[in-house]
Amino acid sequence: MSAQTAQSLLLVLVMSGAFAAAVRFGRLSDSLAILVSAAAGLLLAGFPPLDSLRHLVDGSFTFLPIVLIICSAQFFINVQRESGALSAMARDLVIAFHRYPRVLLVLLMFLTVLPGALTGPGAAGQFAFGSLVSSLLLLMKLPRVKVAAFIAMGGVIGTFAPPINVPAMIIAAGINMPYLGFFLPLLLLTVPLAVFSALYLGLRHLEGPLDREKAIQALPPIPEKMKGIRVYGPMILVVGLMVLSRLAPHSLPPIGVALMFLLGAAAAYLLGNRLKSPLAVSQEAFLETLEVNAVLLTVGALVQAMAANGVRGLLVIGSISLPLYVLYSAIFIACCFLGGVLGAFGVASIFGIPFMLALLGRDPILATVGLSIIACVANIAPPTAVLGKSAMILADCRDPYSRFLTVSLVPNLAVGLLGLLLVIFADSLPFLRL
């Protein structure tokens, strides 16, 4: 073992030890313990204190765009809930589909997938429709933890669903390949996985057609004026802005998803009656998302510390220099589990590109599709678990995260394994490229 490898292994041990000690003895939250671990890794590697501080602060900006989306989307949802618009939408869907709960189940999954498919981050769909989907699934008697798993799966699938699969774009750019020819294979994987996930999580809880009146009565009271444009206006505005930004990218300035949600919330204030002050609603939204946002910010610092002190290099060389069949396991483990630290986009960049380069020679589009799909599972792996934790917030699920992971294991495993099979048999599946 070389001195550099030994030093990097030592750093891994020290960083893990610092995290454990901060939680156990310092009684710090996960996010602060992550920061302690990152600081220990930098200082022990010999970075001067001010330089270490620079890395910590600089790294905490890594996931800032996602943090802004989470905060603004939660604000939007809380305003919608406050105005009664969410309940009104749930009422309308119950009226339309109460006789066909299976169809409703699958439709709700596609509704959650759609914004992510159009815009890239699956969180877009979660936040746009997650709360509405949550209300309906609860009416359909799904336990809260399964509701959270359902919404999280919508986010995971939405992240890789076509036309926009950002992890695939990142990997493709890393190997100088244009993002062309991805639509069909992604679509052929998205549809069955979405249907399977919806039915797996929901089917056993369905008890025939919904009792329409009972279901509507179970919803929070809806103000009388809450109809038509008052209900759907804000949501149409948000989804419309997302679609417009894709349709006319050179005519409209990129305002970002966070501002789209804020504009939606402003529209909800204009159309709603006697709502709580924006300050009060935003404070609630901030507190509800504080834990997930704090973890995202500090994990960014950790990722930067690992890149600076060489631990990232150790993980990459350790993963890609394995024999082929061990490499497949490494892809699965690195993407699904280490991805919990990096997030789907981070794992696509840090592991996806080297893995793809190690796999050069096989069908690059299908192999990239496979890797990108596996990378998306990272979004429910702790500690970041962006899609998992935000789905739990949306479903108001208070179960431990381990329970959520158990419930959502099978559909996520299906996604991960399908991605892995695609990587392994990339050259034997030409029909996916027709």
Next chain:
Amino acid sequence: MPGRLYSVSLLGLALAAVLLTGREFRSLSEKQTVVRGPGVSAVTRLSDCLPALRGTAGDTDVYFLESGKPGGTLLVLGGVHANEPAGMLSAVLLVENARLEKGRMLVIPEANASAFTHVESAEGFPVRFTMAAEDGSARWFRFGGRLTNPVHQWPDPEVYTHYPSGQLLSDFDVRNLDRAFPGRPDGNFTERIAFAITGLIRREKVDLTIDLHEARPMNPIVNCVIFHERAREIASLGSIDLESAGVKLRLEPSPQNLHGMSHRELGDHTDTTALLMETANPIQDRLHGRTSEQLILDGRDDFFLQAARRGLLYVTYEGKGLPLEERVGRHLASLAKLVQIFGELNPEREIGLGNLPDYALLKDRGISPFLRPAIR
């Protein structure tokens, strides 16, 4: 500790961190020095080609080196990606040393000046590196980001749609100058920089454009020249000649369906003959160990040795690493050869480059003898 005191203490620590690192962040806008060499006849600003850039972080110096004798015009781009120091430094050495014997040369060492004012989060890069000048005094250079500083262009769209091709690229590539060509005068900040460079090529009737880059050693597109169709013959002949001189330069045709890059778009949208060269830069790869100024300078890292033994690299990698002087030497030797062949194929547009730092000399004595003392 009572809850409120705990919260206030944490807030105080956070504020102190912001103040301390904020000062460091502001210092990143301090410009590195490029000394006008004896061959420089004029220095203009890129914003002369697009006044909307004037006074912004995207404006940058354009160095003119003119022989006064008829011939062709060469444009050398360095720093399109500010985390690829051999490209920027080769351009700096041209400005500080070269003399034109025929035709003229335009050099932009910091093509994306905004990218030199930050480093990307999550990469853990150093922000500068220091070398000795010819008299032993210190010269520092900025190690920047691959992309435009988000302070100057933000937010990124969810997906980047290239203009005018409509090609889709990942969101962050919207700030990648080498995905923004040919650019738009009223586009985003990076597209404007690209448009100004395209405009410079048109205005100055540039015959030959060479864009100097670096790439990850694990990337197959490394130690190579990427050529537009019209530059095929120059690249092929250059590669053969360089091989006999001990410099292996792979040939990579510019993909016709991959848009935004200088070798594709400048070739398609102007009359220039467009080429792009890549050397291998270890700190760019995700594989490296601890980051440091030294890694920028010598490219020596044990993980790359391990990767080389397993056949995972596309460059020869040995214990001495990939020193910056060797990477700069490759660029300059290849550039000189390509310019020479361009002149042989187009005698009326020949460009005579003189007093270039020699590859063997650079490898032997390093970069310092060719760096002038930093006197602003």
